[in-house]
Amino acid sequence: MTTTTETLVAPAPRQRQLRTEIPGPASRALQERRTAAVAAGVSSTLPAYITSASGGLLTDADGNVLIDFGSGIAVTNVGHSAPEVVDRVRKQACWFTHTCFMVTPYEGYVEVCEALAELTPGDHAKKSVLFNSGAEAVENAVKIARAATGRQAVVVFDHAYHGRTNLTMALTAKSVPYKHGFGPFAPEVYRVPGSYPYRDGLSGPEAARIAIDRIEKQIGGDQVAAVVIEPIQGEGGFIEPAPGFLPALSAWCTANGVVFMADEVQTGFCRTGDWFASSREGVVPDLIATAKGIAAGLPLSAVTGRAELLDAVGPGGLGGTYGGNPIACAAALGSIETMRTSDLASSAQRVESFVLPRLRALAAETGVIGDVRGRGAMLAAEFVRAGTSEPDADLTKRVAAACHALGVVVLTCGTYGNVIRLLPPLSLSNELLDEGLSVLEHAVRTEVRK
Template identity: 50%
Template sequence: MNTNEKITQERRLVTAIPGPKSIALQQRRSEVVSTGIATALPVFIERAHGAILVDVDGNQIIDCGSGIGVTTVGHTDARVVDAATAQLKAVTHTLMAVTPYESYVAVAEQLAKHAPISGQVKSILVNSGAEAVENAVKISRKYTGRSGVAVLNCAYHGRTQLTSTMNHKAAPYAAGFGPRAADVFRAPNSFPLHDGLSGEAAAARTIDHLEKTVSAGDLACLVAEPIQGEGGFVVPADGYLAALAKWCKENGIVFIADEVQSGIARTGTVYATEHFGFEPDLILSAKGIAGGLPLAAVTGRAEIMDCTGPGTLGGTFGGNPVSCAAAKAVFELIAEGTPQQNAQRVERVLGGGLRKLQEKHPAIAEVRGKGAMLAIEITKPGTLNPDKELVDKIIAHACKNGVLLLNAGLNYNVLRFLPPVKISDELIADVLAVIDEAFTAAASN
């Protein structure tokens, strides 16, 4: 039996946050770990299960981050742990390009089954979201014979040279790190709260900008997050993505849906793309795909995926057997529908609770998102001016009281919620109570 199952699903504090053992470990860390690695919550986690993190001091913390969307099906899910453990005892690693194994094929079969793309679909497996983005761009350039890469305002795609160039924010991802990648072109996105445009009007603006600044004939691909993550959980207006996909198809541009954060049951469907009524040419998976183990994928139309030739794609650890075994378990859960149903429940309960808080606290300008990918944008009341200071206060209050929250947005004035979809209604109520207290405390000060 997994001992983590004995972790009660409740918030419980036995020391201050951080506790003495975490403080001691933080000192050890400062001596040997680069300061380039940040820390959202300065506690060291010893165990976890469901939606609860247990630190080295014994504090039980409600996790509303899931390792930034990774443990979607819950920490130490029994089926995932059992599958990975069995594979670990059988074969820990063999390169797919040298001596293949069944689990890689099985994961690709599941991706083909669930990807919202018609016709024959194929995949490659890699290690991370950024690596998936890099490979998707590489494949698109080969397929089209073009070099241009279109991205949208508020985008986040990774920390490599190419993906950090593709991000909207230069700092902290690209600023000061030397030359940026060539032929990356940014265009306005759809952001209903701030632009007030319909999906059709926002798409026309995006398309007009790209046609004037780069021209459709020079674009290999357009990369878009169906729901933007780091940029603030921005949900586009209805019809926006479908109009962009239509324009891409008419102009021979590969439409890449970056679902690194929004995919694999996070939003109540297997892919967030399914909410928006369009088909991408390529779709990217990572984060939640293997229940906490490193795995990512590029999935797309067979004629695009096969255009590069043998030996051109892959990597030493891409599609590691242990990660693939865990991913098979995740897809078993998806086949049963439990993660999707839980994500829909989280949207109803947490989303409903956040809207009630919005009625009480005028600093909440908007509640948005889908499934267990929700956010509130915090502004100066009566305006759309960002209030990062208030967000910082809320996060600090929540952390001290055993709730892990994350920020997002270009101005860091968005509170984002990415809990494991297993989070109980009782834990959600506790999270909402702590946030309510944080708003009240901030107002009184």
């Protein structure tokens, strides 16, 4: 019998199903193999080994079907196995899998760069360069800013996360597990306070004045190559700066010849209800680093920005063997097409309007959620000890574990480890959102009573 690709695809599940405890026996057996073969430094949030995924559902080795509120950390914005992505990847894999763009180029790379020039904020002339990971994009954006300005200092913020390479570890704020024991780190990186409305109580302009004053007094504006910031901080706790903070920083950068660089690795590609989070307040970054949602799970990232900045680096100064791999580019083009045709920016806004009222009601009911925040399908609840603003990392961990046991994948984050973040695929139905939220609500109520 002839076997086609179609015969290998199992029917997609439509709802959460629990056939065993999670993780079940098959996953536990795989975990034993993993323990013997995989480095201990690689951790997993939930050791339920996935065998297939579709839309917003994951099927594990034991046949359990889980609701995915993580999207592989904001990667599968278009859902798992989106048809347009799968089709383009399959065709590209049949044509060729690699030549290295730096050796013999191909159209897909150019098409992705053209799409980025069209989609990113601003109507100025733009160019892009493609890499593999978010950290690679951020690191190369810093290289570009230094080459273009002739300066060395880079300003970053409290609670920031920018990656795991040596330079991006220096840019990242949190020590454990990202930096501890891995130094020394790259020099000429300076950290200043950001905007954390729940904890600092400052308006955006007030917080910006403090940050700018620190930069000017401790570094000097004429020494700064770039200010690097996440429009909404991701790993640091889904911290959305107060209105006016980003525009004030951007204006200061323009006045002082500093490159304003937005790390939109987690916020980009419709995740926050806009194509890019920077555009909510009309901010136009000089450089934007993107990854995650760009290619629906295939390794691809980009630096996009003002053409004169990208061209400040001479031939051969940027690149990499795998950067802009043709299959990853095909996935990106399929992902972008899906976002456009399905209007996933509006779908992210739908997720926000569905989820935020439920989280706020849960906060009012339980008294252990100090802040509910976020935009689009990038939403969070910060857990505190009842009646205080003291972070409660233990409760956060217990709630997440309870959700996992009931078949809902949620992630934690935050400098204090006390934030549960929700990152569902933008296409996730209201029915699955409702079911997943009901599990989360049950988990919080149960753990609070203990």
